[in-house]
Amino acid sequence: MLVLLLSHFGLAASVPFVARRLGRATFVLAAAAPAAALVWAGFRLAEVVSGGSVTASLAWAPQLGLWFALRFDALASAMVALVAGVGVVVLVYCSRYFERDEPGLGRMAGLLVAFAGAMLGLVLADHLLALYVFWELTTVCSFLLIGHRRDEESRHAAVHALLVTTGLGLFMLVGLVLLGQAADTYRISALLAEPPEGGPVSVAVVLILLGAFAKSAQVPFHGWLPAAMVAPTPVSAYLHAAAMVQAGVYLVARLAPAFADVAAWRPLVLSVGLVTMLQGGWRALREDDLKRLLALGTVSQLGLLMVLFGAGSRTAALAGVAVLLAHGLFKAALFLTAGVADRQTGTTRLDGSTGLWRRMPGLFGAAVLAAASMAGLPPLLGYVGKEAAYEAFLHEGVPALVLAGIVAGSILTVGYSVRYLWGAFGGKPHTLTAAPVPLPRVLGLVAPAATLALASLGLGLLPGEVHVLAAAYADVFAGGEEYHLALWSGWTPAFLLSAVTIAAGLALHPLRQWIEGAVVRVPDAGAVYRATLRGLDLAAVTVTRRIQVGSLPVYLTVILTTLVATPGVALVSHGALPSTLRLWDTPVQLMLGLLILTASAGVAVARRRFTAVLLLGAAGYGVAALFVVHGAPDLALAQFLVETLLLVVFLFVLRRLPPRFLEARQRPPVSHAGAAALAGLLGVFVGGFFLLAATARRWPSVSAGYLDRAREAGGTNIVNLILVDFRALDTLGEVSVLAVAATGVASLVLVAWRGVGGGDGDPAMTEESEKRRRRRLTPRAREAPRRRWLAAPYGPPLGPRSVLLEAATRIVVPTALVLSAYLLLAGHERTGGGFAGGLVAGMAFVLRYVAGGRYELTAAAPVRPASVIGLGLFVAAGMAVPGWVGGGEIFAGTVLEATLPVLGHVKLVTSFFFDLGIYLVVVGLVLEILTALGAQVEEEGGLAQ
Amino acid sequence: MTLSNVTLAVVVGGVYAVGAYLLLQRSLMRIVFGFVLLGHGANLLLLVAGGPAGRSPLLGEAAPAEMADPLPQAMALTAVVITFGVTTFLLALSYRSWLIHRRDEVQDDVEDRRIARREEHPGEEEVR
Structure with a gap:
């Protein structure tokens, strides 16, 4: 595992150097690392589905409890499959997507592999601090990739993502440390085996959840994800659909078996997840840009995943793994199709093109499959997951409101799935396009998207295999009926709900004009973010102006006053002077x-x-x-x-x-009387301290x-x-x-003449005079x-x-x-x-x-x-x-x-x-x-x- | 039982007071003087707070029970030399200030003054 990780970062460091020679083929070379991870995971799969795990660890500073520990188990294998699998496909897609002369190809290839490595490390890490390091590495990669185009909008989006995710990541770090201290171990496996309890643990869990919410774009921290869509489409497909945003979900899934019963956990995760799901879905229905529509859809689906993994029950966890895999596949596929559509038509606006489905049937087919999986249509993997999700909340003791929320969210999902297909491929009578130009053949671009879409179908047809993997994780949750992931479980209430969902969702499409015009507005997270930043700036200026006045005597006055006031008061309250006074020794x-x-x-x-x-x-x-x-x-x-x-x-x-001392040019900010009074007080304090300190000794020296x-x-x-x-x-x-001190004196005085007495303007002049000076001296x-x-x-x-x-x-x-x-x-x-x-x-x-x-x-x-x-x-x-x-x-x-x-x-x-x-x-x-x-x-x- | 020496307490307090007063002045040279005096005060405080006066801590010349505590002496000794080093550094600083400005005064920080005068509202262009 260590070799796998190292190969990612090694490759990331080296591909930029060969990019000039290889050109777009760099991406194919870069795909070798995630491909190796995928193959490795495939060979070890049998081991983990039977409940085992593969571990590796490297002692770093064992005395401090610092181990670089890795652990590959069922949940990690699902994530690795997603991260490495989608990674390979996206990198291959990249090699066709970018123009040959696109600037910064090597940098992008390197960053994508580095990201894949960081993500791999994140899901394999078995140490809280290692997890945090990889967590932030993915954030940094994301920051660099969002800002790839280096224009104003990209920069702002990149900074937005960085500030929100790392800012709350700091809360998470505090939470991780609290947790590690409470458990007396930072090994995640040990921590989950014997979860600590108590007040600090509750606080820690809430802090960690905050970090996870920010990473997975949950309300109210979701604003950065739609903004991040300025990144090149393959980046959006990989980081902001399939991999990085799942990190928060992964963390919730990882911790749920141990901490789902902490009092704050369920209310927090369920409410945030549901609000996110509904909010994202509603906004996706009103969005008129393909990529942003998909991004808001991602926000919505991440909300669903939070609910499923956070619920802490076996069926919900089964559904969670299924939806996690399904979402990674269909969302990446949809982004890739959006990228192709963008390249072919030059726009990502919904009303920008018309009738693309007739001209690109292959691409359309892939998009339909993927969108159907998103909408939860049988026989795709998305349907299997959704069915299990309904099942989970139909039977277990959770408020009916949760089930209602999920159904409503799923209806919206069906609605925006249709909207995406209509927007990207559909015929729009009002859209006037130029005479259809013959489109170039883009098999290399369609194939990756089709691969992912077909994988959705393939896994959907083999629910038993998915179940084995999902159950290996979900079985840690005690209780729950023996539910199996399946395409057909009979005429169950869940099946009926699915049918209702699909029908209602399809009915939303004709209503699109009403929805777009509807006045129901949800607060814009971007505005909140901007207001926060502005408030911070303002507070910084105000505080700086008050505190940093730029005058040394004022600073000293503050310091001395503090010295007199705090320990001085303590000294006085200590009581009487020692009785053992004498005037002098001699x-x-x-x-x-x-x-x-x-x-x-x-x-x-x-x-x-x-x-x-x-x-x-x-x-x-x-x-x-x-x-x-x-x-x-x-x-x-x-x-x-x-x-x-x-x-x-x-x-x-x-x-x-x-x-003589010069008369002060500036009036002293502290008056002489004030300075004298303060100095006198200080003297009294030090004298008193002296008297007490001399008698304070209790132990021999x-x-x-x-x-x-x-x-x-x-x-x-x-x-x-x-x-x-x-x-x-x-x-x-x-x-x-x-x-x-000697070096300081020498550097202050020996360089003093240069640039002070002689002209600042002419360095040759001063250099010359410097030489003359040396000659004179030597x-x-x-x-x-x-x-x-x-x-x-x-x-x-x-x-x-x-x-x-x-x-x-x-x-x-x-x-x-x-x-x-x-x-x-x-x-x-x-x-x-x-x-x-x-x-x-x-x-x-x-x-x-x-x-x-x-x-x-x-x-x-x-x-x-x-x-x-x-x-x-x-x-x-x-x-x-x-x-x-x-x-x-x-x-x-x-x-x-x-x-x-x-x-x-x-x-x-x-x-x-x-x-x-x-x-x-x-x-x-x-x-x-x-x-x-x-x-x-x-x-x-x-x-x- | 250790006895507190009132005379030394007054001396240390007085030296501290004068040192602090000089430190609050504008003239760089006075600040250096204040620094030196504070150094004296701190060394005395360190030494005497460690224990009462006694014989020199040289083995063979005095019984251990009569000796003054050697540890604060060792600490104060290095402190004395370091005070010397830092004082010369401060002197070099004030000399350079004189060379450049022809004043040996503590100037207010121009940048901080500029921030203090700045408009209430930070530039909109920084926030988007």
Whole structure:
């Protein structure tokens, strides 16, 4: 079965490539896949009619309960026969129907086979989610095929179909998931064997039915089907008559044995199905376009199928299978004849041609057979199905209204069957056509239609065979009398009803002018759909205008207000403050706190940017000192280093900005007082939260475990061990963030000059200036002697050259690099580590840049910063491999110890390399920032002047 | 029993308040300052909410019972460095804004303004 499915999709993917060579014969090649499915199903038929099933499954993610499971049973075999059989016939028909030079033949052939494959998967799927995937695949194929002609009308029809079916398909998905969760299995066969019960199941069933109704064009979602008739006729014949629209019916048939007794099921399915049947039939009688008439007829018949399969009784299910097969055959045949008539006369209007029956007797014969099956005339398959349907509702305990509805619907069906024949072939005295032109011979087109029509007749003459297949499905319904599908069951009430139906239906034909003029109008689903879309659009605009005002401060205000309002209220309602308050751990905290608060307040009120940056630095150092007091030396070290670096980086940017903050050009949308009030409330909330959080601990910290395992991991600095060993995967994610930030900085600044200062208009110009810029940067940097420091031409970026600074640089930089190496190596045992080491090394480069300018930087670090970052990430991530390959956990560290000559006892912990990776990433980050915000900004400043 | 430290609570609350106030301003540079201050506040909150002050978490230098909890320290450490990275990114953003507009202000989104001014009725041509 898997091979069958794959062959469909493989063929679908390949036929477009051979279409140019094969032309219309592509369709015949494409028919190979459904033909193979048909043959395969034929061989397995004996197995399933005896109640067995063929299964296949492919484990995808069994831990999640995801299986690609397929199951071929009696119901599936009926559907496969329909899907593959009609598919073969329609594809052969296509090879004659389209002109040789019709555009997009390969695409259409591919889509039709893909559709056949999706439909095959849908009926074979034994997993709810697989079913849903195939379900939507058929929708997508349908969308693409309806829009095949790409004109305005086709596009709107395609979108209409897509929105309605996928929109309600989403409801169905929710229903499927609810069902799967309630049953604790997504296997359809298991689910049907032991149906779950309870409230969620009722909801799930209703949601699934909504999806099925939309797919099978039931009222009120039926509007898309008549609109879809803009598709090429073979597409309508296959998708919108025989195959896709049956998917909803199939799903109802599949679930009915288990869920027909859910309270909501019968009222919903029966009422919707009956209304659909009557509505579709009535509108078909008033329609004056052949294809739309057939489409509305399809809507009507789908309503009948819903009623039959949804009724959940054995006889009704027997009738359902018979009608399903009959409808697939006769409706496809009728569409194909309509297509031929269209090609021969150039119109699909009922009054467009006259007397075609005389000129095309063969086609007329096929159409009569098919229409007779639709009307339910003996000895065709449609009659067998209708007879069984009457029988089902005559005897079983359902309201008489249902039977009346079906009879009325069937009368309408007879009426529009006659109307179709009359419209397509009949003589119409008022229609003036040009002198009859000799029609081309179209045996290749008539034969497929005739094949289907004859199949209706053949199966009608062999009701016993159909019964065996139908019973294999229907026997799951308990009870019910032993009804057999048959052509003649005696003078039963059902037979009498059939006779009445046919007579009444024929009587409708003379009344056609009265019916066409009748004022009984049914609501137009298309109008409802358009109104819904317009309402959605309007709602979207209104909501967007209210909510998305486009101002960042307003958004932030909303977010902060929510933060204060929701958890804040919860905090207040939590009750009193904890009784275990104390003022401070040591008085130092008070002094540092005052420093931080004063500096922060200063940042807020400062008018000069420079002042604000200095105050910000003061606050940062204060925080670092608090870390020291708290007993976090690693953290404090990192904070000190970062604060210093940040101060320098701020200065790099500030030298290009005006010294004072500018007066706001736009009035702030949030007033200063409002912002201050909100910020104050936030501060109170966070402070309160802080007090409660500190006392909220009930369980010992997980760190206790880390203490025990520290020795085993070969280190004493627990913070460092957490970073590079215990929680290394976290750290890897965090250094990745650094890499991303560095890339962001570089891309923002290094491309900034292009297209900003130079003309936007002339790309060659900017490219040229870009080249010049590179030339200017590179050779001089090369000229700078590598051996000697601070020998590069041009001065430092911030102010004139300073002897003191240069001398200090020469002394401090090597020391700092040694210190950074020490911090990196010692990190496992004492304060230090990759972060601190990398930051110190970065400071060394900062110092050289500050003392010597941008060429000095190139000389100091003659590598691309991005390469350093990449190498660092590679080394860090590579450390996941040894532990993983060794069969243990990823990032598991090992301690290697050896006694070497000269060096003595050496201990190497593998997680050191992880720390080395961090070190490299941090160094790369600082270099990238220096290159971008330092050297590049400096140069742009030079050019701007 | 863990004790709540009122001084630190006031500091964290104050830093948060100033940070949020700056974040609500129009000037990009002030927003970056606000971001840095919020980062300080968050790191302090993370650290101190994890447990009281103690000795450095270095084995052999202090008894485990006296140590400050190392896990929030490790988390805050990476947070400090990431705050640095993101701050430089914001700086680059505001520099670029200055380069292009010669203003370092948060602009209102033009497209959103246009939608807000749009007619009540969406174009009929889109709906058929």
